[in-house]
Amino acid sequence: MASKVSRDTLYESVNGVLDFSKKKKRGFLETVELQIGLKNYDPQKDKRFSGTVKLKHIPRPKMKVCVLGDQQHCDEAKANNVECMDAEALKKLNKNKKLVKKLAKSYDAFLASESLIKQIPRLLGPGLNKAGKFPGLLSHQESMMGKIEEVKSTIKFQMKKVLCLSVAVGHVNMEPDELVQNIHLSINFLVSLLKKNWQNVRSLHIKSSMGPPQRLY
């Protein structure tokens, strides 16, 4: 898909963002965001702009994932230093809302084995739903570490009422190449969802959490 943002502009802006972050070091790892401004789009009439996209490089390296696993998955998790819980451990929570809420808060995301995921409403009630942390499916057909990588690489986006959307595409300790790839992929994907593609894009910017926006388009 042809892009209206050239390679040079991308690198220039990415370097601009990274340079600024290096000048003023912060006490936390700054996120790099892609901001997309839309035009000729009516949130009341046009199809919703919402979903998830898997990036090439992990944008949030500190993301904590917990595996709710069957015997096999728990063994694999332990061998790979991934935190896990089995059905017994979940039963011990006794569907206590406070404990389930605490569990939800302790991790950024969950993955669950097929046999376990069906039992979650019975074992835990809707607590994980409410927290927006219902587990993704971990099947035996795919690599567990691969799926964890996938979860860490996937970002959510949702346009609400204003014609502007912000998505986290990386962080300031990433290599310029990695940021460029993530940004390029995100732009292509998001634009492909718009009815008239590029004709619905008014502007594109990238910025670090504390830095000024750099215009891409």
Added chain:
Amino acid sequence: MSCVDDAPLPSSDDESEQVLEDSDTCTPFELEQHFLHKYRLFDETALSLKKEYILSLEKDDSLSRLAAGLTDTSVHIFDISSERGLQQLEQISPFQVAPQKDNPICGLRYMDETPNTLLIGTKDGLVRLFDLRTQKEQARFERDTGKGEQAPKFISSFDRNCNSRLLCTGTEEVCSNVYLVFYDLRERRHMGDYFDCHQGDVTSLRFHPQNPDTLASASTDGLINTFDLKEANEDDALQITINTESSVHKINWHRNVYDKDILSCITHTNDFKIYESEEGDSIDEFDRDKITEAIKRTTEANCNLIDAHSLSDGNLFLLTGSNLNKGEIMRSVKYESKKLLPYANFDGNKQIVRESVFDSKSNVLLTAGEGSIVTLWTAQDNVLSTSSGANKLKAKKSKSHKANPY
């Protein structure tokens, strides 16, 4: 969840195209051979000269009436018949339905098996019961917000169950609060709410077509929940939760050839997923690129998914459109034997279609969308049944050429 291939980055010398290249992946002859199910544009009507979209469409049980809701909050009622196609009967004006601006219709449902009363839901949280014979509002359903309550008010979906006793509305998300609000349609009172099962706007609510106690809900949080409403509270009512890992646009109930309940799901990123509803097992998943391939088009970025409907043979089909030009390309693919197979190509479509209703007995499809047009499609050699009995279908404007029998 979508994974997109990197296209090579263009150099700064590249001239970008204004409009995406998009075409069929086969010749017109091959297209005819692939899409063997023939549909004919039987009738169509434009409802508005202004740029209003038709975003709600609902038929009555006997396929004798159609209700279409526009973005100007007007509702148009049509009679459907084999002789005259679509005949507009009445129009409920914006003022009657919702006097405020920016208060779009979020759904239409005929109250029961008769075409006399219509439930009209609007974003402000109200569902009005309209008697179409008297053109008057008979009842309204709204959740009482107590003093200082932080409960979300705006709704994005609603449905009523198959025995017309329960109404459920799904709210938008406000400060991490999302409600499913239940009303007793006969006693006309608010029954209670569920508030723990979703964390994003409830975009699709579907009561089971035969079981009055089964409800499925779907949201931008990517979850599809099913509930057994015979249970006393939300925790016990929640049966299964499916995580689509995306954002859900529409869900539908289907029954497969083994009489098992199936839930199909269209995401906001134009993927199609099918689940078995008892335990939430995934049956199949098709990403946007696979669907684009199945409808014989080259360009994924123009492919959009409209709806999924049940066929009388226990299979289902997915109706898809294209954003190219005015959205004329509209095709359906049938899900069968783990594949999406070309089904019908709708020649003569004139708009980006957003809503559709399908009657599997007569194979009649009605579509509506951004051109403000309602279109009635009939399958060739199929019968459009009316309340007075089956009538052989005649195309409205075609002439039959018969060889003279000399």
